[in-house]
Amino acid sequence: MAFVSWKDEYGVGVVSVDQQHQKLFSLLNALEAHLHGGAPKMDVDRAVAELEQYYRYHFTDEERMLGMLGTAPSADHRKQHAWFIAEVAKAGLDRVEGKDVNPLDLVEFLRDWLVNHILVVDRGAFSEANARLDRL
Numbered sequence: 285m286a287f288v289s290w291k292d293e294y295g296v297g298v299v300s301v302d303q304q305h306q307k308l309f310s311l312l313n314a315l316e317a318h319l320h321g322g323a324p325k326m327d328v329d330r331a332v333a334e335l336e337q338y339y340r341y342h343f344t345d346e347e348r349m350l351g352m353l354g355t356a357p358s359a360d361h362r363k364q365h366a367w368f369i370a371e372v373a374k375a376g377l378d379r380v381e382g383k384d385v386n387p388l389d390l391v392e393f394l395r396d397w398l399v400n401h402i403l404v405v406d407r408g409a410f411s412e413a414n415a416r417l418d419r420l
Contacts, residue, residue, distance in 0.1 A: 287316035288395045294402050296410035301349060304342045305402055311335045312395055319387045328387060329379055335394070336372045343369065346406070353413035361405055368397060 288309050295302050315331040323331075343365040350357045357365075372394070378385045 287313050287391070288399070294399070296402070296406050297414045298349060298353075298410055301346055301406070301410065304345065305398075305406075308335075308338060308342060308398060311338055312391060312398070315394075316391050319391060325379075329376065332372070332376045332379065332390075336369065336376055339372060340369060350409055350413055353410075354416050355409060355413040357409060361409060364401065364405060368401075 286309075290306050290309055294305060296305075311331070311334060315328070315335060318328050318331050347357045347362065347365070350361075375385055375390050379387070
């Protein structure tokens with residue numbers, strides 16, 4: 285069973301954004317599988333780095349997409365993205381430096397934050413953008 289599974293309720297109404305969110309779920313599942321499968325630290329660190337890189341890509345694209353739809357992301361939305369990237373980067377650096385980072389706590393944090401962010405922040409922002417398009 286997947287660590288995190290896509291549900292229709294996570295959809296924001298923009299196919300490319302939903303696909304990116306699904307890719308993030310896939311990367312989280314891969315990281316969790318590495319952790320539970322006893323993968324070498326180097327493989328886990330690589331999976332964390334890949335996830336961080338894709339989050340950066342996704343957040344940039346999501347903010348661009350909202351702008352294109354006529355609803356620029358709020359300052360709070362952007363701050364949440366920046367804060368989250370900083371947290372993921374810090375956790376990755378801490379692991380590289382050998383600091384005590386519980387990888388299972390990390391992957392649960394990543395999952396919980398992403399699901400909540402999609403359901404509350406992204407759905408709200410894209411709902412507003414979709415409503416603007418409907419009025420055109």
